[in-house]
Amino acid sequence: MQFLSKSFVANALGVYFCNDVNFVTDCAHWTNLVSGNCYTLDAEHQNALSSFGPDAGTGCSLYDDYHCADSPCTNLENPGSTDLSHLPPGGGPTYSCNDQINSFKCHSV
Structure with a gap:
């Protein structure tokens, strides 16, 4: 039996996202992401995401352009x-990222 080292597990990045609120409809789970790399969504999810959840230990920046x-x-x-239409940007007023995301990059937190 092979065990993963603690440092490997701590650095494993992943995200789960869906086209509708509350993580339903056309969902995907992308794993083994590299910290700081920009990932462009596949055509099915471009300008369509309504819920986005980084895995445990992962933080992400979401962009409306295709190249972060x-x-x-x-x-x-x-x-x-669970609903990208109701987000407080850095403590500011509530605004919407709903159906506007095309790329993202993540890092360990």
Whole structure:
């Protein structure tokens, strides 16, 4: 039997996202993400996400562009958001990232 080292498990990054609120409809779980890399959503999920949840120990920045180049729409840590239409950006007023996300990058938290 092989065991994973604690450092490997701590650095394993993943996200779960869906096209509808409350994590239903057209969901995907992407795992083994590399910290700091930009990931562009597949065509099925571009401009369609309504819920996004980083796995435990993962924090992510979500972007409306395709290359993580603009300012992020929001930053989320586990458990994420069941409804991207109601997010407080960095303590500011509530606004919407709903159906606007096209790319994201994550890191360990």
